[in-house]
Amino acid sequence: MGMKLPKDFLWGGAVAAHQLEGAWNEDGKGVSVADVMTVGSATQPREITHGVLPGKNYPNHEAIDFYHHCKEDIKLMAEMGFKCFRTSIAWTRIFPNGDDAEPNEAGLKFYDDLFDECHKYGIEPVITLSHFEMPYHLVEEYGGFTNRKTIDFFVKFATTCFNRYKDKVKYWMTFNEIDNQSEFNNPFLTMTNSGYFVDEQENPEAAMFQAAHYELVASALAVKEGKKINPDFQIGCMIACTPYYPNTSDPDDILLAQRVNQLRCWFSDVQCNGEYPKAIEKYIERNGFRPDITAEDRIVLKEGTVDYIGFSYYASRNVSASKVKIDDLHDIDQAVVPNKYLKTTDWGWTIDPKGLRWSLNFLTDRYHKPLFIVENGMGAFDKVEADGAIHDSYRIDYLRKHIEQMEKAVNLDGVDLMGYTPWGCIDLVSAGTGQMDKRYGFIYVDKNDQGEGTLKRMKKDSFYWYQKVIKSNGEDL
């Protein structure tokens, strides 16, 4: 038996444009960073090509063709009782190259129609402006966010969207999982976050601090402009909340976990508090990175703090000081060790519902702002039975346990939580691996890793379960 949540709690589901829309080159859309990523697997990283090359499998090009199925799909979300639907606006539908003088009307129209369709069912759109979808032209021409000019391109995109949808969208987020790039050696994360090739950087860590700074300025400027356009807007940041636990009670492990959390949290520290935390200022200085941070930037960061914190929660990680030296730590990943108390998914992500309660309390203590769980879930293989049923009890079990912890955080710990949108409410292309068979959905989509299938939509057992959860406002789990 679950506990009740506030009356206006935003139950829903989350997706991102590039992972479901397809129609990658229709109606004037330009090439995005997601369009140059091939399919990978649990063990094989996605290849990022210089432009779209012949003979490669780019799974985001067609994805699940939501672009042509959106009415049917929104209807299914409505049937589950969604109060909100989180998606992103593909930057390249609005500004195909990123530096275009005028926006593309066909792209703007697509989202007008999509938001109208949501409102028809009383579903509130929750919109991420930049979810791993930067125009690829900005990568080639400007080096993405390693270049200060990209701030203006983003702000122009953001204000175009704010103006156009000011009466249709209230909840916004600027950059998806902006803190992922703390893993600055990972070519996928630096490309999706900031639009640059890590192997072309002289010093990957210095490049990340520079790009992230420009992105934080862009985010703050968007918040400031957004509030002028509609003071009722709620504009949040979005981080991948990853609890890093000390592996033992050895004080070295405790200190290390604290440091790792600092290296991960400084993005949201800036977005929530309006200034760089001391430990990071010092870290940048003693490593000699010298990013271009002007006095004016610092004022903008102060003035453009966010209203709420949107975050994804998938897994926690343990860190051990036996593997690294705290004061020489750069690459967080090198400190990570398995947690013997936790099981993992088929993709090796820990399953840790209590980590969600920890995250909700941690973020509340640190920022004193409303929270919004905008992603949570478990990638899994599903099996379609002969009669078309999909018995995904493992998914129900995962989500139930996380919702239980979320309800404790709200009811026992007093966390101010706006809503809950599990990831990939309809099966879509995995961001990390490009697979279709790594599934999160309540709705099954007939398509596999090789790109074969009819794209037919089917309801899984979890569809009916989640419908019941929403109907009972979280009581009937």
Ligand code: P53
């Ligand atoms: P997938 C890890 C790696 C890549 C993207 O991930 C990630 C994460 C988790 O922090 O972030 C989010 O598809 C992201 C979504 C993504 C989802 O996690 O690799 O915001 O776009 O699909 C799940 O299983």
